[in-house]
Amino acid sequence: MMRKDESTEAPERFEYLQSLVTEFQNTDSEEAKEQVLANLANFAYDPKNMEYLRELQVPDLFLDMLTEENENFIEFGMGGLCNLSMDPECRDVILQSGGISLVTNCLSNRREETVLSAITTLMNLATPTTRSQISEPGILQCMLRFSLAESPRLRNLATVFLQDCCSEEQVRQAQQHMQGCQTAVGIPLPKE
Numbered sequence: 765m766m767r768k769d770e771s772t773e774a775p776e777r778f779e780y781l782q783s784l785v786t787e788f789q790n791t792d793s794e795e796a797k798e799q800v801l802a803n804l805a806n807f808a809y810d811p812k813n814m815e816y817l818r819e820l821q822v823p824d825l826f827l828d829m830l831t832e833e834n835e836n837f838i839e840f841g842m843g844g845l846c847n848l849s850m851d852p853e854c855r856d857v858i859l860q861s862g863g864i865s866l867v868t869n870c871l872s873n874r875r876e877e878t879v880l881s882a883i884t885t886l887m888n889l890a891t892p893t894t895r896s897q898i899s900e901p902g903i904l905q906c907m908l909r910f911s912l913a914e915s916p917r918l919r920n921l922a923t924v925f926l927q928d929c930c931s932e933e934q935v936r937q938a939q940q941h942m943q944g945c946q947t948a949v950g951i952p953l954p955k956e
Contacts, residue, residue, distance in 0.1 A: 778816045781807060785820045798836045801829065805844035814851045823848055823857045830866045839878045842870050846881040849888035864889060864897050871906050876915060883910070883921050890929050899930045904938035 781804070788800040804822055807813045817823070826848065829841025845867065848854040858867075867889070870882035890898050907930075910922035926935050 777813065778819075781813065781816050781820055781822075785822065785825070788825070794834060798834070798840065801826075801837060801840035801844065805840045805847060808844045808847035811851065814848070814854055817848065818854060818857060823854055824861060827858065827861050827863055827866055830870060835873075835875060835878075838870065838873060839875055839881075842867070842873075842878045842881040842885070846885045846888070849885045855889055855891075858885075859889060859891075859894060864894065868903060871903070876918060879910075880917060880921055883907070883925055887925055887929055895929065899934055901938055901941065904930060904934055905942055908935070908938055908942060 784800050784804055784807075788797055788804075791797060791800075804817070804825070808817055808822070808826075823845065826841040826844040829837040830845075832838055832841070845858060845863070849858055864886070867882050867885045870878055873879055873882070886898050886903070904926070907922045907925050910918050911926060913919045913922070
């Protein structure tokens with residue numbers, strides 16, 4: 765049975781999220797847009813908000829941010845997608861919108877938080893039908909390189925990715941391929 769305050773909370777929650785999306789669309793201030801994106805990314809962490817965020821097309825908004833010049837837009841968009849990608853329906857929206865390639869592009873970002881969110885998102889997007897895309901050789905080589913990073917967070921997350929999203933044979937083949945060329949896809953490690 766729903767408590768009385770829960771039934772009135774839902775419309776208010778939707779209206780608040782809608783007002784954030786409207787503010788983002790209507791403001792010309794980059795700083796205000798950054799604040800709204802950060803708020804939306806935080807709201808994407810709560811499963812109660814998933815349906816509202818899908819209805820407001822927030823997954824598409826976050827995906828759009830991944831191609832922006834503003835590093836904060838990219839970081840908050842990637843963080844929001846990371847949170848949304850835990851929800852199966854949001855995951856489907858992200859996949860249908862070409863999210864794998866947009867997220868993969870963020871692996872070369874200079875910000876560690878953005879890269880960590882991208883790796884986690886790719887792990888969340890892994891399904892039987894997407895696994896071959898997510899474990900393709902370029903991504904595998906990138907993860908092998910990250911698994912050697914100084915940053916423990918990056919190193920550990922890349923190692924988990926290799927264990928969870930790839931077969932031992934795929935990892936072995938990628939390691940063999942990398943032995944001949946130490947430039948590893950040319951992706952720079954993110955700055956701390």
